[in-house]
Amino acid sequence: MCIKKISRIFKKFLDRWDCVIYKSDFSDGKLIGKPAEMGAFSVIDYGGNVKIGENVKIGYGVKIISTSSITGSKREKIIRKPVIIGNNVEIGSNAVVLPGVTIGDNSTIGAGAVVIDNIPPNSIAVGIPAKVVKRKT
Numbered sequence: 522m523c524i525k526k527i528s529r530i531f532k533k534f535l536d537r538w539d540c541v542i543y544k545s546d547f548s549d550g551k552l553i554g555k556p557a558e559m560g561a562f563s564v565i566d567y568g569g570n571v572k573i574g575e576n577v578k579i580g581y582g583v584k585i586i587s588t589s590s591i592t593g594s595k596r597e598k599i600i601r602k603p604v605i606i607g608n609n610v611e612i613g614s615n616a617v618v619l620p621g622v623t624i625g626d627n628s629t630i631g632a633g634a635v636v637i638d639n640i641p642p643n644s645i646a647v648g649i650p651a652k653v654v655k656r657k658t
Contacts, residue, residue, distance in 0.1 A: 550587070550601075559583075560614065569601035569620055577606055580614035580632065587620050607642065616651075627657060 552565070554573035560581030565571060569587030579585075589600045602621030606612075610624050613632030624630065625642030634651040643657040 554606075570603035572603065572605045574606055574608035574610065574626065576609045578611045580612055580616065582615040583612050584617045585612075586618065589620050629657075 550568035551570050552567040552573075553571070554575070554577075556573055556577040556579045557575075558578045560579060560583065562581055563579055563583040563585075565585045566587055571585060571587050585604055585606075587602060587604045590598065600620050604618055604620065605623040606618075607624055607626035607628065609627045610630070611628075612618070612624075612630045613634065615632055616630050616634045616636065618624070618630070618636045622636050623639045624636065625640055625644065627642055628640050628644045628646065630636060630640070630651060631645070631647030633649070634647050635649045636646065636651045638650065640646045640651065640653065644653045645655040645657065646653050648654075
């Protein structure tokens with residue numbers, strides 16, 4: 522079952538699918554907008570702010586992460602950077618969108634891609650890390 526630390530605007534998704542939308546321990550994080558479709562087992566962490574445009578389709582098992590911790594050094598470092606997803610974006614199943622990424626309008630992210638850099642509008646990006654392989658006309 523889904524975690525209950527959720528925004529009310531996502532209530533309809535939780536009634537139909539097993540997805541998780543949560544805010545990290547940062548109380549000032551905001552979630553703006555909502556996807557038109559969201560697949561099961563997807564996660565949105567909006568502790569560092571996430572903005573979702575109109576008509577965004579999110580596949581199964583997608584992870585959108587706006588906060589992250591880096592360990593393995595002498596001290597732990599917390600990263601909080603906003604994620605911005607433009608209008609008419611499609612994100613394929615099991616893709617991961619990391620903190621600080623902007624995905625431009627009308628773009629498509631391939632299944633299993635790991636998005637670590639900004640994706641320009643009207644692009645198709647695939648791979649690990651995600652790279653633009655085609656521009657839409």
